Amino acid sequence: MLITPDLATPEGAAVIDLAALMEDLQARTGEWPGAETADIFSDWLRRFSFAAPPPIRHRGPAGRYCAGGTGAAWR
Helix, strand or coil: CCCCCCCCCHHHHHHHHHHHHHHHHHHHHCCCCHHHHHHHHHHHHCCCCCCCCCCCEEECCCCCEEECCCCCCCC
């Protein structure tokens, strides 16, 4: 199954941009030279954050905050 990137999202636009960069490289060189491909991917990956999101805090039955979501033990 093919995935169609959603241009309305930053992630979808980034995928389309990457495809255009790689198509341009292919058109210019007739291949994907390793060094240029690595540079393109390196620059492209810098657009993303791979940091873990902060944990979601929920109020337990006693009104105190506790970490975790579904299945977390209430404290």
